[in-house]
Amino acid sequence: MSRTRTLLAGFAILGLFTLPAAAQSPANTSSPRAGSPEDLLRQIQMARDEQTRKFQANVDAFNATPEAERDAKLQGAEAARNSLASQSEMLSAQYQANETRILELNRQLNEKAAQLGLSEVFGLSRQVAGDVASILQQSLITAQLKDTNGPPRDQVLRNFAASRATPVIADLERLWLEVQREMTASGQVARFRAPVVQPTGEAVEAEVIRIGPFTAMSDDRFLQYLPTLRSLSVLPRQLPGEFMSIARDYLRNQDGYAEAVVDPFRGVTLGLYVQRPTFIERIQLGEAVGYVIIAVGIAGAAAFIFQLFYLVFVRIAVARQLKNLEQPRRDNPLGRVLLAFRGDPNRIEEDADIAELRIAEAVLREVPKLERFQAFLRLAVAAGPLLGLIGTVVGMIITFQSITESGSSDPRLMATGIGQAMIATVLGLGIAIPLLFANALLNSLSRNVVQILDEQSAGMLAESLEKKRGV
Numbered sequence: 001m002s003r004t005r006t007l008l009a010g011f012a013i014l015g016l017f018t019l020p021a022a023a024q025s026p027a028n029t030s031s032p033r034a035g036s037p038e039d040l041l042r043q044i045q046m047a048r049d050e051q052t053r054k055f056q057a058n059v060d061a062f063n064a065t066p067e068a069e070r071d072a073k074l075q076g077a078e079a080a081r082n083s084l085a086s087q088s089e090m091l092s093a094q095y096q097a098n099e100t101r102i103l104e105l106n107r108q109l110n111e112k113a114a115q116l117g118l119s120e121v122f123g124l125s126r127q128v129a130g131d132v133a134s135i136l137q138q139s140l141i142t143a144q145l146k147d148t149n150g151p152p153r154d155q156v157l158r159n160f161a162a163s164r165a166t167p168v169i170a171d172l173e174r175l176w177l178e179v180q181r182e183m184t185a186s187g188q189v190a191r192f193r194a195p196v197v198q199p200t201g202e203a204v205e206a207e208v209i210r211i212g213p214f215t216a217m218s219d220d221r222f223l224q225y226l227p228t229l230r231s232l233s234v235l236p237r238q239l240p241g242e243f244m245s246i247a248r249d250y251l252r253n254q255d256g257y258a259e260a261v262v263d264p265f266r267g268v269t270l271g272l273y274v275q276r277p278t279f280i281e282r283i284q285l286g287e288a289v290g291y292v293i294i295a296v297g298i299a300g301a302a303a304f305i306f307q308l309f310y311l312v313f314v315r316i317a318v319a320r321q322l323k324n325l326e327q328p329r330r331d332n333p334l335g336r337v338l339l340a341f342r343g344d345p346n347r348i349e350e351d352a353d354i355a356e357l358r359i360a361e362a363v364l365r366e367v368p369k370l371e372r373f374q375a376f377l378r379l380a381v382a383a384g385p386l387l388g389l390i391g392t393v394v395g396m397i398i399t400f401q402s403i404t405e406s407g408s409s410d411p412r413l414m415a416t417g418i419g420q421a422m423i424a425t426v427l428g429l430g431i432a433i434p435l436l437f438a439n440a441l442l443n444s445l446s447r448n449v450v451q452i453l454d455e456q457s458a459g460m461l462a463e464s465l466e467k468k469r470g471v
Contacts, residue, residue: 109166122167129175130161136178138266139213140225141185143232144192152230153178186212196223197233208232209251214262215270220248224267237274285416286423289391293384293424297431300380303373304438311370311445318452325456333366337453341460359457366453370446377439384432391424 062070136142136154147153157178160171190210195203196218208218216223216232222239223232238244243261250260263269283290317332328338340362399417 125167125172125175126161126163128179129157132175132179132182133157133161136182137227138225139182140210140216140223140232140267141182141213142230143194143208143216143225144190144210145181145185146230153181182213188212195231197226197229197231199234199236203231211260211262213266214264215260217247217251220244220251222247222261222270224270235270235274239270239273282423283427285419286391286427287394287420289387289394289424290420290427293387293391293427293431296380296383296387297427297435300377300431300435300438303376304435304442307373307442308438308445310372311442311449314370314449315445318449322452333370333449333453334456336366337362337457338460341457356461359461363450363453363457367446367450370449371443374439374442374446377435377442381432381436381439384428384430384435386428388425388428391428392421395419395421395424 133154136157142152142154145153147156150156151159156174160167160175163171188210189212192208192210193205194208196206196208197203206218208216208223210216216225218232218234222235222243224235225231226233239247239261246259246261250258277285283294286293314332317329318334321329321332321334321338325338329335330339337359341359395417397417398420399414402414402417
């Protein structure tokens with residue numbers, strides 16, 4: 001009877017535990033929702049009646065089962081429970097044994113690692129892997145040595161450096177391999193095909209020549225390595241002409257030794273060349289003051305060139321006239337001075353003072369043309385530094401204004417103002433110094449011609465006095 005009560009209680013508990021499942025069955029979920037408290041109470045009573053009916057059916061089925069069959073099912077359930085319990089105890093014992101074995105092996109590993117100094121070796125290996133990963137990430141050799149079947153080589157070393165697990169032989173061998181590959185490729189000049197990002201943003205397969213980890217060229221253009229894309233790209237602005245000619249000669253050379261452009265800082269110097277502003281950009285940085293200075297310089301240069309050619313031709317004509325003083329010509333100042341004195345025979349009989357005045361008049365008539373533009377050049381020489389000073393003051397005002405507006409002394413914010421100040425100063429000195437030498441040259445040439453005119457005038461006057469006294 002006790003077993004019967006136990007089974008009845010079990011069926012009763014089974015019925016209670018099946019209650020929520022029956023309540024959540026599709027049939028119940030499809031029942032209409034209660035519209036009022038009375039409907040809800042009616043549904044609850046119906047569900048309770050259904051549960052009571054099912055429970056009674058289970059009890060009747062249990063009572064109808066023969067006692068021998070009930071005992072057999074109970075014994076089978078108890079045997080299954082005992083078997084599972086024994087298996088659980090066996091697995092628990094095995095788990096404890098494994099835990100003990102793992103602890104013992106870790107203890108032995110730590111002792112052997114301490115004896116061999118492996119902890120320091122592994123730590124040093126991770127440190128070296130991190131340093132090498134940074135080098136490989138920035139190295140353009142990575143564009144050639146790509147691993148198509150796995151992560152990039154710098155990422156592999158970075159994962160190894162960040163790992164806290166005990167390194168295995170494969171990790172150490174990979175570290176050694178990548179260091180050796182980088183060292184070997186650093187001393188090689190390689191030719192390979194790789195995608196090159198064009199200035200338009202399109203990646204085009206092209207032949208690349210790599211000079212160690214320093215410089216890469218393709219189609220007469222220098223390349224840079226983009227670590228984020230792990231790809232090569234054309235420099236947005238190429239190097240000056242002398243470097244480009246060296247690169248073209250090097251690309252066309254197939255054997256032997258040839259001169260090449262190498263950046264020992266692995267692209268840093270090339271980047272500085274790219275960022276360096278051109279001459280036009282420097283002038284544009286000077287803004288309005290710079291344009292005024294350049295205009296003054298151009299005007300002074302034009303005046304200098306014009307007067308220089310004039311004085312050169314005058315000196316040539318005067319030198320030709322000196323060889324033939326008896327036949328004065330009007331195509332040179334000396335000839336015109338001679339004609340002014342000798343052209344009229346009556347003037348030879350004039351008084352010496354009057355003759356001297358006439359000669360001085362003829363010489364003074366030629367001096368303005370000989371000393372033309374020299375006053376303007378002196379003015380440009382003096383105005384150049386002053387205009388540059390104005391540009392310097394304006395640039396410093398812009399610099400202080402940017403500091404005031406931003407509240408910080410960031411060099412990038414001050415670069416525009418300081419650049420304008422320096423460019424204006426350089427432009428002012430740049431036109432003043434050449435025009436100073438140009439004015440000195442014109443002054444020397446004009447003084448030479450004027451001195452010849454004075455010498456010949458004095459000679460003509462002396463000759464005239466001698467003739468009068470001789471008469």
